[in-house]
Amino acid sequence: MTRAFVVAAVLAACAHAAIPDAMLRAIPVLPPISAPEGQRTTPNGTFEQRYWMDWEYYKPGGPVILMTPGEVNAQNYTGHLTNDTINGLIAQQQNGATIVIEHRFFGLSNPYPDLSSQSLAVLTIQQAIDDLVYFAQQANLPMPGGDNVKPDTTPWILIGGSYSGALTAWTMVKCRRSHHGLLGIL
Numbered sequence: 801m802t803r804a805f806v807v808a809a810v811l812a813a814c815a816h817a818a819i820p821d822a823m824l825r826a827i828p829v830l831p832p833i834s835a836p837e838g839q840r841t842t843p844n845g846t847f848e849q850r851y852w853m854d855w856e857y858y859k860p861g862g863p864v865i866l867m868t869p870g871e872v873n874a875q876n877y878t879g880h881l882t883n884d885t886i887n888g889l890i891a892q893q894q895n896g897a898t899i900v901i902e903h904r905f906f907g908l909s910n911p912y913p914d915l916s917s918q919s920l921a922v923l924t925i926q927q928a929i930d931d932l933v934y935f936a937q938q939a940n941l942p943m944p945g946g947d948n949v950k951p952d953t954t955p956w957i958l959i960g961g962s963y964s965g966a967l968t969a970w971t972m973v974k975c976r977r978s979h980h981g982l983l984g985i986l
Contacts, residue, residue: 847911849904849931850874854881854888855897855943862895863955866936868928870964873907874900887959896957897943901935903928903964929971932958 852874865887869877881898882888891898902909905923912919936956940947948954960968 847904847909849902849909849935850907851899851901851935851939852878852881853897853899853941853943854891855941855946857892857895858897858943859895860945861954862897863890863957864936864941864949865891865896865898865957865959866901866932867899867959868901868903868932868964868967870903870960870962870967871906872903874902874909875907890957897941897949899941901932904931925967925970926974928967929974932967932971933975 867877867880867887868874869880877900879885880887880900883892887898890896904911904927905915905920911922936951941949943949958968958971960966
């Protein structure tokens with residue numbers, strides 16, 4: 801695991817050096833998307849899933865880089881939207897946009913107000929995969945043309961490390977044959 805961090809840091813440093821006048825900034829939280837809550841039936845069937853986004857470098861045809869930090873509150877991961885990380889560097893070099901999405905049951909993206917065993921029945925790998933795919937297919941992003949950047953028309957790159965890297969891999973395995981248009985990077 802330490803080796804992966806060293807490799808990522810070296811790649812980020814090399815790529816950062818190749819981008820003149822790189823700028824970093826704070827990114828505000830965007831309104832959450834209403835995501836399906838899972839197999840358990842509730843009156844509305846959805847929950848608010850938080851995400852943060854930066855589209856400063858986006859041009860039509862560029863990729864959308866999607867990352868979930870996994871099992872933590874995503875609020876402190878907005879640095880992954882900037883070109884101080886590989887996510888932001890890819891976006892800058894490829895005219896893309898970056899998104900950090902919060903994993904269900906972490907931070908404030910909770911389908912239910914408690915952590916009872918009944919509520920946690922929808923905290924599964926399959927539900928987490930479904931959340932990522934649903935977001936990519938359904939979100940109307942708050943950027944110019946944001947309603948037209950779905951995986952069938954725009955490259956989407958799913959990035960993760962540690963648990964979120966495993967989630968990226970599982971998503972790629974589960975979605976490969978169904979052509980959801982997501983590309984994974986571990």
